[in-house]
Amino acid sequence: ESAEKSGFDDFMSKEILEQPGALRDTLAGRLASSGELILDETTSDPDSLARINKVFIVACGTSYHAGMVAKYAIEHWTKVPVELDISSEFRYRDPVVDERTLVVAVSQSGETLDTLAALHEAKNLGAQTLAVCNVVGSSMARLADTVMYTRAGPEVGVAATKTHTAQIGALLLLALNLARTKGQLYPSEIDALYEELTLVPAKIQEVLNSWDAIGEVAKRFSGSSRFYFIGRHVGYPVALEGALKLKEISYLPAEGYPAGELKHGPIAMLDEMAVVVAIATRTRLYEKIVSNIEEVRARNSSVIIIGNPGDEGQANLGESFISVPRVHPLFAPLVDVVPLQIFAYHMARNLGMDVDRPRNLAKTVTVE
Ligand code: G6P
Numbered sequence: 001e002s003a004e005k006s007g008f009d010d011f012m013s014k015e016i017l018e019q020p021g022a023l024r025d026t027l028a029g030r031l032a033s034s035g036e037l038i039l040d041e042t043t044s045d046p047d048s049l050a051r052i053n054k055v056f057i058v059a060c061g062t063s064y065h066a067g068m069v070a071k072y073a074i075e076h077w078t079k080v081p082v083e084l085d086i087s088s089e090f091r092y093r094d095p096v097v098d099e100r101t102l103v104v105a106v107s108q109s110g111e112t113l114d115t116l117a118a119l120h121e122a123k124n125l126g127a128q129t130l131a132v133c134n135v136v137g138s139s140m141a142r143l144a145d146t147v148m149y150t151r152a153g154p155e156v157g158v159a160a161t162k163t164h165t166a167q168i169g170a171l172l173l174l175a176l177n178l179a180r181t182k183g184q185l186y187p188s189e190i191d192a193l194y195e196e197l198t199l200v201p202a203k204i205q206e207v208l209n210s211w212d213a214i215g216e217v218a219k220r221f222s223g224s225s226r227f228y229f230i231g232r233h234v235g236y237p238v239a240l241e242g243a244l245k246l247k248e249i250s251y252l253p254a255e256g257y258p259a260g261e262l263k264h265g266p267i268a269m270l271d272e273m274a275v276v277v278a279i280a281t282r283t284r285l286y287e288k289i290v291s292n293i294e295e296v297r298a299r300n301s302s303v304i305i306i307g308n309p310g311d312e313g314q315a316n317l318g319e320s321f322i323s324v325p326r327v328h329p330l331f332a333p334l335v336d337v338v339p340l341q342i343f344a345y346h347m348a349r350n351l352g353m354d355v356d357r358p359r360n361l362a363k364t365v366t367v368e
Protein backbone atom coordinates (compact mmCIF):
# COMPACT_ATOMS: atom_id res chain seq x y z
CA GLU A 1 0.00 0.00 0.00
CA SER A 2 2.81 2.42 0.84
CA ALA A 3 4.19 1.85 -2.69
CA GLU A 4 0.83 2.86 -4.18
CA LYS A 5 0.87 6.05 -2.15
CA SER A 6 4.10 6.96 -3.97
CA GLY A 7 5.59 8.77 -1.02
CA PHE A 8 2.42 10.57 0.08
CA ASP A 9 1.17 10.27 3.65
CA ASP A 10 -2.21 9.06 2.46
CA PHE A 11 -4.28 8.49 -0.64
CA MET A 12 -6.45 11.52 -0.08
CA SER A 13 -3.61 14.03 -0.40
CA LYS A 14 -2.26 12.15 -3.42
CA GLU A 15 -5.65 12.16 -5.10
CA ILE A 16 -6.34 15.84 -4.37
CA LEU A 17 -3.00 16.66 -5.98
CA GLU A 18 -3.78 14.47 -9.00
CA GLN A 19 -6.76 16.61 -9.98
CA PRO A 20 -5.20 18.63 -12.79
CA GLY A 21 -4.19 15.43 -14.59
CA ALA A 22 -7.51 13.69 -13.88
CA LEU A 23 -9.48 16.58 -15.34
CA ARG A 24 -7.11 17.03 -18.27
CA ASP A 25 -7.45 13.33 -19.18
CA THR A 26 -11.23 13.44 -18.83
CA LEU A 27 -11.48 16.38 -21.23
CA ALA A 28 -8.80 15.37 -23.71
CA GLY A 29 -9.90 14.57 -27.21
CA ARG A 30 -13.56 14.62 -26.32
CA LEU A 31 -14.80 17.03 -28.94
CA ALA A 32 -14.85 15.87 -32.57
CA SER A 33 -14.12 18.45 -35.26
CA SER A 34 -17.86 18.34 -36.01
CA GLY A 35 -18.36 19.62 -32.47
CA GLU A 36 -19.81 16.31 -31.38
CA LEU A 37 -19.02 14.81 -27.97
CA ILE A 38 -16.93 11.66 -28.21
CA LEU A 39 -18.41 9.14 -25.80
CA ASP A 40 -16.83 5.87 -24.76
CA GLU A 41 -19.60 3.44 -25.54
CA THR A 42 -23.00 3.96 -27.06
CA THR A 43 -25.80 1.91 -28.51
CA SER A 44 -28.09 4.93 -29.02
CA ASP A 45 -28.83 6.20 -32.49
CA PRO A 46 -27.15 9.55 -33.11
CA ASP A 47 -30.45 11.44 -33.47
CA SER A 48 -31.87 10.32 -30.17
CA LEU A 49 -30.17 13.11 -28.23
CA ALA A 50 -31.84 15.68 -30.45
CA ARG A 51 -35.24 14.45 -29.28
CA ILE A 52 -34.46 14.92 -25.60
CA ASN A 53 -36.78 17.39 -23.91
CA LYS A 54 -35.93 16.68 -20.30
CA VAL A 55 -32.91 15.51 -18.36
CA PHE A 56 -32.86 13.70 -15.04
CA ILE A 57 -29.65 13.39 -13.09
CA VAL A 58 -29.49 10.70 -10.43
CA ALA A 59 -26.59 10.21 -8.03
CA CYS A 60 -25.52 9.91 -4.38
CA GLY A 61 -23.04 11.72 -2.17
CA THR A 62 -20.29 13.66 -3.88
CA SER A 63 -21.53 12.54 -7.30
CA TYR A 64 -24.85 14.23 -6.54
CA HIS A 65 -23.03 17.52 -6.01
CA ALA A 66 -21.37 17.17 -9.41
CA GLY A 67 -24.84 16.54 -10.83
CA MET A 68 -26.08 19.74 -9.26
CA VAL A 69 -23.41 21.77 -11.05
CA ALA A 70 -24.52 20.07 -14.27
CA LYS A 71 -28.11 21.15 -13.72
CA TYR A 72 -27.10 24.82 -13.75
CA ALA A 73 -24.92 24.36 -16.84
CA ILE A 74 -27.36 22.28 -18.88
CA GLU A 75 -30.30 24.57 -18.22
CA HIS A 76 -28.21 27.65 -18.97
CA TRP A 77 -26.75 26.43 -22.23
CA THR A 78 -29.52 24.20 -23.58
CA LYS A 79 -32.80 25.50 -22.09
CA VAL A 80 -33.73 21.86 -21.49
CA PRO A 81 -35.22 21.38 -18.01
CA VAL A 82 -33.14 19.28 -15.64
CA GLU A 83 -34.34 17.45 -12.57
CA LEU A 84 -31.83 16.30 -10.03
CA ASP A 85 -32.57 13.42 -7.73
CA ILE A 86 -30.87 11.55 -4.97
CA SER A 87 -30.93 8.02 -6.38
CA SER A 88 -32.67 6.48 -3.38
CA GLU A 89 -35.52 8.98 -3.79
CA PHE A 90 -35.87 8.68 -7.57
CA ARG A 91 -36.58 4.99 -7.47
CA TYR A 92 -39.36 5.23 -4.90
CA ARG A 93 -41.31 8.16 -6.22
CA ASP A 94 -43.11 8.42 -9.54
CA PRO A 95 -40.66 10.28 -11.74
CA VAL A 96 -42.22 11.57 -14.92
CA VAL A 97 -39.93 9.97 -17.44
CA ASP A 98 -40.47 8.85 -21.03
CA GLU A 99 -38.46 8.08 -24.17
CA ARG A 100 -37.68 11.76 -24.65
CA THR A 101 -36.03 11.92 -21.22
CA LEU A 102 -32.32 11.45 -20.78
CA VAL A 103 -31.49 9.95 -17.40
CA VAL A 104 -27.87 10.51 -16.41
CA ALA A 105 -26.47 8.31 -13.64
CA VAL A 106 -23.39 9.86 -12.09
CA SER A 107 -21.21 7.51 -10.06
CA GLN A 108 -17.52 7.15 -9.39
CA SER A 109 -17.77 3.40 -8.83
CA GLY A 110 -20.62 2.61 -11.19
CA GLU A 111 -21.78 0.18 -8.49
CA THR A 112 -23.69 2.24 -5.90
CA LEU A 113 -26.81 0.17 -5.41
CA ASP A 114 -29.31 3.01 -5.23
CA THR A 115 -27.99 4.66 -8.38
CA LEU A 116 -27.87 1.35 -10.22
CA ALA A 117 -31.48 0.68 -9.22
CA ALA A 118 -32.46 4.19 -10.36
CA LEU A 119 -30.86 3.46 -13.71
CA HIS A 120 -32.84 0.21 -13.97
CA GLU A 121 -36.01 2.11 -13.15
CA ALA A 122 -35.21 4.71 -15.82
CA LYS A 123 -34.70 1.98 -18.41
CA ASN A 124 -37.96 0.30 -17.41
CA LEU A 125 -39.73 3.62 -17.91
CA GLY A 126 -38.30 3.84 -21.43
CA ALA A 127 -35.83 6.68 -20.88
CA GLN A 128 -32.57 7.11 -22.72
CA THR A 129 -29.75 6.50 -20.30
CA LEU A 130 -26.19 7.66 -19.84
CA ALA A 131 -23.72 6.58 -17.18
CA VAL A 132 -20.88 8.87 -16.12
CA CYS A 133 -18.53 6.53 -14.22
CA ASN A 134 -14.90 6.20 -13.34
CA VAL A 135 -14.70 2.42 -13.38
CA VAL A 136 -14.51 0.81 -16.79
CA GLY A 137 -16.93 -2.07 -17.24
CA SER A 138 -18.81 -1.31 -14.00
CA SER A 139 -22.44 -2.38 -13.61
CA MET A 140 -23.80 1.05 -14.55
CA ALA A 141 -21.51 1.25 -17.55
CA ARG A 142 -22.86 -2.09 -18.73
CA LEU A 143 -26.48 -1.19 -18.11
CA ALA A 144 -26.71 2.31 -19.62
CA ASP A 145 -27.27 2.95 -23.35
CA THR A 146 -24.30 5.29 -23.39
CA VAL A 147 -21.19 5.63 -21.23
CA MET A 148 -18.86 8.51 -20.66
CA TYR A 149 -15.91 7.62 -18.46
CA THR A 150 -14.19 10.04 -16.18
CA ARG A 151 -10.54 9.25 -16.62
CA ALA A 152 -9.43 10.08 -13.10
CA GLY A 153 -7.61 6.81 -12.48
CA PRO A 154 -8.33 4.64 -9.43
CA GLU A 155 -9.52 6.52 -6.36
CA VAL A 156 -8.78 4.85 -3.03
CA GLY A 157 -9.61 7.53 -0.44
CA VAL A 158 -13.18 6.99 0.75
CA ALA A 159 -13.94 10.70 0.42
CA ALA A 160 -14.14 11.39 -3.32
CA THR A 161 -11.93 14.21 -4.61
CA LYS A 162 -10.38 13.81 -8.05
CA THR A 163 -13.36 11.87 -9.38
CA HIS A 164 -15.61 14.77 -8.35
CA THR A 165 -13.82 17.37 -10.45
CA ALA A 166 -13.52 14.86 -13.30
CA GLN A 167 -17.29 14.28 -13.12
CA ILE A 168 -17.98 18.00 -13.31
CA GLY A 169 -15.69 18.23 -16.35
CA ALA A 170 -17.47 15.34 -18.08
CA LEU A 171 -20.90 16.76 -17.31
CA LEU A 172 -19.94 20.20 -18.62
CA LEU A 173 -18.99 18.53 -21.90
CA LEU A 174 -22.33 16.77 -21.96
CA ALA A 175 -24.02 20.13 -21.46
CA LEU A 176 -22.08 21.67 -24.33
CA ASN A 177 -22.92 18.74 -26.56
CA LEU A 178 -26.62 18.98 -25.74
CA ALA A 179 -26.47 22.70 -26.52
CA ARG A 180 -24.97 21.85 -29.90
CA THR A 181 -27.66 19.25 -30.60
CA LYS A 182 -30.37 21.67 -29.60
CA GLY A 183 -28.86 24.49 -31.67
CA GLN A 184 -28.60 26.69 -28.58
CA LEU A 185 -24.92 27.51 -29.00
CA TYR A 186 -22.99 28.23 -32.19
CA PRO A 187 -20.15 25.79 -32.98
CA SER A 188 -17.69 28.65 -32.51
CA GLU A 189 -19.09 29.31 -29.03
CA ILE A 190 -18.75 25.64 -28.13
CA ASP A 191 -15.18 25.59 -29.41
CA ALA A 192 -14.32 28.65 -27.35
CA LEU A 193 -15.91 27.22 -24.20
CA TYR A 194 -14.18 23.86 -24.67
CA GLU A 195 -10.88 25.67 -25.16
CA GLU A 196 -11.47 27.66 -21.97
CA LEU A 197 -12.39 24.49 -20.09
CA THR A 198 -9.12 22.83 -21.07
CA LEU A 199 -7.29 25.70 -19.32
CA VAL A 200 -8.93 24.91 -15.99
CA PRO A 201 -6.53 22.10 -14.94
CA ALA A 202 -3.72 24.69 -14.83
CA LYS A 203 -5.92 26.91 -12.63
CA ILE A 204 -6.51 23.98 -10.27
CA GLN A 205 -2.74 23.56 -10.10
CA GLU A 206 -2.50 27.16 -8.87
CA VAL A 207 -4.87 26.31 -6.02
CA LEU A 208 -2.83 23.22 -5.15
CA ASN A 209 0.21 25.45 -4.81
CA SER A 210 -1.60 27.08 -1.85
CA TRP A 211 -1.66 23.75 0.02
CA ASP A 212 0.36 25.06 2.99
CA ALA A 213 -1.41 28.41 3.13
CA ILE A 214 -4.76 26.60 3.33
CA GLY A 215 -3.21 24.44 6.06
CA GLU A 216 -2.51 27.63 8.02
CA VAL A 217 -6.15 28.64 7.73
CA ALA A 218 -7.21 25.20 8.97
CA LYS A 219 -4.83 25.53 11.92
CA ARG A 220 -6.43 28.82 12.84
CA PHE A 221 -9.86 27.20 13.03
CA SER A 222 -8.82 23.83 14.44
CA GLY A 223 -10.53 24.57 17.76
CA SER A 224 -13.84 25.43 16.11
CA SER A 225 -16.64 22.97 16.32
CA ARG A 226 -19.43 24.21 14.05
CA PHE A 227 -19.16 25.06 10.37
CA TYR A 228 -21.58 26.43 7.80
CA PHE A 229 -20.70 26.53 4.12
CA ILE A 230 -22.62 28.99 2.00
CA GLY A 231 -22.71 29.70 -1.72
CA ARG A 232 -25.07 30.83 -4.42
CA HIS A 233 -25.78 29.58 -7.94
CA VAL A 234 -23.01 27.05 -8.73
CA GLY A 235 -21.40 28.03 -5.41
CA TYR A 236 -24.28 26.21 -3.72
CA PRO A 237 -23.19 22.69 -4.79
CA VAL A 238 -19.63 23.71 -3.88
CA ALA A 239 -20.86 24.64 -0.38
CA LEU A 240 -22.63 21.30 -0.05
CA GLU A 241 -19.49 19.45 -1.12
CA GLY A 242 -17.26 21.48 1.22
CA ALA A 243 -19.51 20.62 4.16
CA LEU A 244 -19.70 16.97 3.16
CA LYS A 245 -15.91 16.66 2.92
CA LEU A 246 -15.44 18.18 6.37
CA LYS A 247 -18.11 15.95 7.92
CA GLU A 248 -16.86 12.79 6.28
CA ILE A 249 -13.27 12.92 7.45
CA SER A 250 -13.18 15.20 10.51
CA TYR A 251 -16.64 14.36 11.98
CA LEU A 252 -17.16 18.05 12.71
CA PRO A 253 -20.73 19.29 12.37
CA ALA A 254 -20.88 21.06 9.01
CA GLU A 255 -23.82 22.12 6.89
CA GLY A 256 -24.00 23.49 3.38
CA TYR A 257 -26.64 26.04 2.46
CA PRO A 258 -27.66 28.21 -0.45
CA ALA A 259 -26.70 31.57 1.06
CA GLY A 260 -30.04 33.19 0.26
CA GLU A 261 -31.71 30.65 2.50
CA LEU A 262 -29.73 31.67 5.60
CA LYS A 263 -32.50 33.94 6.81
CA HIS A 264 -35.00 31.08 6.76
CA GLY A 265 -33.44 29.15 9.59
CA PRO A 266 -29.67 28.71 9.68
CA ILE A 267 -29.08 32.32 10.74
CA ALA A 268 -30.58 31.39 14.10
CA MET A 269 -27.55 29.15 14.66
CA LEU A 270 -25.00 31.88 13.99
CA ASP A 271 -23.02 33.24 16.93
CA GLU A 272 -19.37 33.97 17.75
CA MET A 273 -18.62 30.23 17.94
CA ALA A 274 -19.76 29.47 14.40
CA VAL A 275 -17.44 29.46 11.40
CA VAL A 276 -18.93 30.30 8.02
CA VAL A 277 -17.08 29.36 4.85
CA ALA A 278 -18.37 31.51 2.01
CA ILE A 279 -17.83 30.68 -1.65
CA ALA A 280 -17.59 34.23 -2.94
CA THR A 281 -15.85 34.00 -6.29
CA ARG A 282 -17.01 36.23 -9.13
CA THR A 283 -19.83 34.08 -10.42
CA ARG A 284 -23.33 35.22 -11.30
CA LEU A 285 -24.44 36.35 -7.85
CA TYR A 286 -21.27 37.85 -6.39
CA GLU A 287 -22.94 40.98 -5.00
CA LYS A 288 -25.64 38.91 -3.37
CA ILE A 289 -23.21 36.60 -1.58
CA VAL A 290 -21.32 39.66 -0.34
CA SER A 291 -24.48 40.93 1.29
CA ASN A 292 -25.11 37.47 2.76
CA ILE A 293 -21.61 37.56 4.27
CA GLU A 294 -22.42 40.94 5.81
CA GLU A 295 -25.45 39.35 7.46
CA VAL A 296 -23.16 36.67 8.91
CA ARG A 297 -20.64 39.25 10.17
CA ALA A 298 -23.41 41.07 11.97
CA ARG A 299 -23.91 37.89 14.04
CA ASN A 300 -20.20 37.85 15.00
CA SER A 301 -19.44 34.54 13.35
CA SER A 302 -15.99 33.96 11.86
CA VAL A 303 -15.83 33.96 8.08
CA ILE A 304 -13.47 32.20 5.70
CA ILE A 305 -13.83 33.51 2.18
CA ILE A 306 -13.02 31.63 -1.00
CA GLY A 307 -12.56 34.49 -3.44
CA ASN A 308 -10.79 35.73 -6.54
CA PRO A 309 -7.61 37.82 -6.61
CA GLY A 310 -8.35 41.48 -6.12
CA ASP A 311 -11.19 40.87 -3.71
CA GLU A 312 -8.97 40.27 -0.67
CA GLY A 313 -9.70 43.65 0.82
CA GLN A 314 -13.45 43.60 0.19
CA ALA A 315 -14.81 45.49 3.18
CA ASN A 316 -12.90 43.28 5.63
CA LEU A 317 -15.49 40.65 5.18
CA GLY A 318 -13.63 37.72 6.63
CA GLU A 319 -10.91 36.59 9.03
CA SER A 320 -9.33 34.50 6.30
CA PHE A 321 -9.28 34.82 2.56
CA ILE A 322 -8.29 31.92 0.31
CA SER A 323 -7.59 33.14 -3.17
CA VAL A 324 -8.46 31.00 -6.20
CA PRO A 325 -8.07 31.94 -9.87
CA ARG A 326 -11.04 33.39 -11.65
CA VAL A 327 -12.53 31.24 -14.42
CA HIS A 328 -15.75 31.16 -16.47
CA PRO A 329 -18.63 31.35 -13.94
CA LEU A 330 -19.95 27.90 -14.86
CA PHE A 331 -16.49 26.36 -14.52
CA ALA A 332 -15.90 27.92 -11.10
CA PRO A 333 -16.91 24.81 -9.07
CA LEU A 334 -13.92 22.97 -10.55
CA VAL A 335 -11.57 25.48 -8.97
CA ASP A 336 -13.56 26.61 -5.92
CA VAL A 337 -14.09 23.14 -4.46
CA VAL A 338 -10.37 22.36 -4.30
CA PRO A 339 -9.48 24.61 -1.31
CA LEU A 340 -12.42 23.08 0.55
CA GLN A 341 -11.03 19.57 0.00
CA ILE A 342 -7.64 20.75 1.25
CA PHE A 343 -9.22 22.54 4.21
CA ALA A 344 -11.14 19.41 5.24
CA TYR A 345 -7.98 17.35 4.83
CA HIS A 346 -5.96 19.58 7.16
CA MET A 347 -8.76 19.86 9.71
CA ALA A 348 -9.04 16.06 9.87
CA ARG A 349 -5.29 15.55 10.06
CA ASN A 350 -5.00 18.14 12.84
CA LEU A 351 -7.60 16.15 14.78
CA GLY A 352 -5.64 12.96 14.20
CA MET A 353 -8.24 11.30 11.97
CA ASP A 354 -7.62 8.62 9.36
CA VAL A 355 -8.50 10.60 6.24
CA ASP A 356 -8.49 7.61 3.91
CA ARG A 357 -10.75 5.40 5.98
CA PRO A 358 -13.28 7.50 7.88
CA ARG A 359 -15.41 5.66 10.39
CA ASN A 360 -18.77 4.23 9.32
CA LEU A 361 -18.29 5.09 5.64
CA ALA A 362 -17.62 2.83 2.67
CA LYS A 363 -16.04 3.80 -0.60
CA THR A 364 -18.81 2.05 -2.49
CA VAL A 365 -22.21 1.36 -1.02
CA THR A 366 -23.62 -1.78 -2.60
CA VAL A 367 -26.44 -2.24 -0.11
CA GLU A 368 -29.64 -0.30 0.20
C1 G6P B 1 -20.12 6.68 -0.77
C2 G6P B 1 -18.74 7.30 -0.81
C3 G6P B 1 -18.78 8.73 -1.38
C4 G6P B 1 -19.47 8.71 -2.74
C5 G6P B 1 -20.84 8.02 -2.70
C6 G6P B 1 -21.39 7.77 -4.10
O1 G6P B 1 -20.91 7.38 0.15
O2 G6P B 1 -18.19 7.31 0.50
O3 G6P B 1 -17.48 9.26 -1.51
O4 G6P B 1 -19.63 10.02 -3.20
O5 G6P B 1 -20.72 6.74 -2.08
O6 G6P B 1 -20.56 6.85 -4.75
P1 G6P B 1 -20.46 6.71 -6.30
O7 G6P B 1 -19.47 5.58 -6.52
O8 G6P B 1 -21.83 6.31 -6.79
O9 G6P B 1 -20.04 7.99 -6.87
